[in-house]
Amino acid sequence: MSALIGVRSKGVFVMSDSENxxxxxxxxxxxxxxxxxxxxxxxxxxxxxxxxFMPAYFVGLCVLLIHLFxxxxxAPQDAEWYVDAFYLFVxxxxxxxxxxxxxxxxxxxxxxxxxxxxxxxxWMTGILLLASLTPFLLHIDDVMRLxxxxxxxxxxxxxxxxxxxxxxxxxxxxxxxxxxxFLYVVTDDRVIHHQSFIYERDGLEFLHEKIVAxxxxxxPIGAMFGYATVYCNIGDQSHIATETVGGSIGVSxxxxxxxxxxxxxxxxxxxxxYQRTIKSDRFTPxxxxxxxxxxxxxxxxxxxxxxxxxxxxxxxxxxxxxKQMVELMSQAQGVPSSSDIPEPVGEEDTTDPAxxxxxxxxxxxxxxxx
Numbered sequence: 001m002s003a004l005i006g007v008r009s010k011g012v013f014v015m016s017d018s019e020n021x022x023x024x025x026x027x028x029x030x031x032x033x034x035x036x037x038x039x040x041x042x043x044x045x046x047x048x049x050x051x052x053f054m055p056a057y058f059v060g061l062c063v064l065l066i067h068l069f070x071x072x073x074x075a076p077q078d079a080e081w082y083v084d085a086f087y088l089f090v091x092x093x094x095x096x097x098x099x100x101x102x103x104x105x106x107x108x109x110x111x112x113x114x115x116x117x118x119x120x121x122x123w124m125t126g127i128l129l130l131a132s133l134t135p136f137l138l139h140i141d142d143v144m145r146l147x148x149x150x151x152x153x154x155x156x157x158x159x160x161x162x163x164x165x166x167x168x169x170x171x172x173x174x175x176x177x178x179x180x181x182f183l184y185v186v187t188d189d190r191v192i193h194h195q196s197f198i199y200e201r202d203g204l205e206f207l208h209e210k211i212v213a214x215x216x217x218x219x220p221i222g223a224m225f226g227y228a229t230v231y232c233n234i235g236d237q238s239h240i241a242t243e244t245v246g247g248s249i250g251v252s253x254x255x256x257x258x259x260x261x262x263x264x265x266x267x268x269x270x271x272x273x274y275q276r277t278i279k280s281d282r283f284t285p286x287x288x289x290x291x292x293x294x295x296x297x298x299x300x301x302x303x304x305x306x307x308x309x310x311x312x313x314x315x316x317x318x319x320x321x322x323k324q325m326v327e328l329m330s331q332a333q334g335v336p337s338s339s340d341i342p343e344p345v346g347e348e349d350t351t352d353p354a355x356x357x358x359x360x361x362x363x364x365x366x367x368x369x370x
Contacts (some may be wrong), residue, residue, distance in 0.1 A: 034185060034192055044186035044301055049227040052291020053179045055119035059112060060171035063131060066108060067164025070101055099139070101160075105132035127174070131167040134158070184289045186301060191232055195286060204287060208309040210234045214302050217283055222291065230289040230299050232306075 030042070109128040113120050138158050144150040181197035191211070193204040211232045218228040283290065289298055307313060 030185075034183075034194060036187065037189075041188045042185060043188060044184075044298055046184045046289055046292040046294075046298055048179050048182050048285060048291040049225065049293050050176075050179065051221065051225040052227055052229075053118075053175050054221060055117050056124065056175040057172060059119045059124060059128075060168045060175070062108070063105075063128070063171065064164045064168040066104070067160045067167075070104070071160025071164070099135050102132050102135045108132075123174070123178075124171070127167070127171055131163070134163055134167075182285050182290065184292065184298075186298070186305070188305075191302065193286060193288075206232070206234050208302075208305040209311070209314075211302065211306040214299055214306060215283075216295070216299055218295075227291045227293050228295040229283045229291055230295055230302065231283045231287070232289075232302060 027042070030045070031040075036042070105128070109125060109132055112128060113125050135158050138154050138156065141150075141152050141154045144152055178197055181195050183192075183194040183196075185192040185194065190205050190207050195203060212235050213233040215231040215233055216228055217231070222228050285291075289295070292298060
């Protein structure tokens, strides 16, 4: 893919990323997709890296491993009693067409939501709930025959391996689709965040002069796989997330009836579980260049454009233009500019030493120093 070169008044930016236009037809489609203005030049295009969504792929892998384990696990011979008890639990979970296994998956769904990591959002929780309730859904025909005269039978039965592969493929496929829905573009006028997942979502775009700072976040996994997140701070504090956990989750709000030891234990538990409000930076894919490769080029480009379009730079440019206009008007009127007026060089001191000494004597007489 040919490199695009964007020439600005104070620099030349070269882009060699694979997203930066392969032909005129591709460039035209991209311009139409982003609704670019005539003459607006694309300087940089990026998408999130595959590894940036690794937590979601890992959750899918865990779903597969849990299904395979409960489907293939067998108790070893001459094992300890607690090992036999564990494998008995695994066997019981498969009874009733996998009904017991549904509670295992529900626990995994709750745990994934509790950890609050990048792959614990609403859509992931929804998929995990469907995967958890699959054994119950496959027995809906039994419920229908119980409450009616229906003869409907589900054409498929519960199978650990089959549904493990199915739900893992669903999670990985949606994750890849969601990851490819984000598109980040830098033009000579603005920064554009575009998302098209199922349908075209709300986008974010702003002029370079609105940027007040360019921030970068790189995780250990990002350093390992060569990606980072670049965020353009425009002063709206959209990246700041607030989380509040109060002591009320740990104790009953009505403590008026509590007395003695229970009252003091409740207070102690309240103090141990109480947390203050926490504010943290959270760079999500819809407001930042999330998990992009070649992030150094993107950060440097945005920083230069921010500097070129800042209020200070524009004020300096206006001042320089005004000076040039004053010089041109002075030359047109035949008046030399201040830079053309020569400094007096080599002038001799014509002051008479005798007169200087006399003036000093008069000064002493006036001050009555003699």
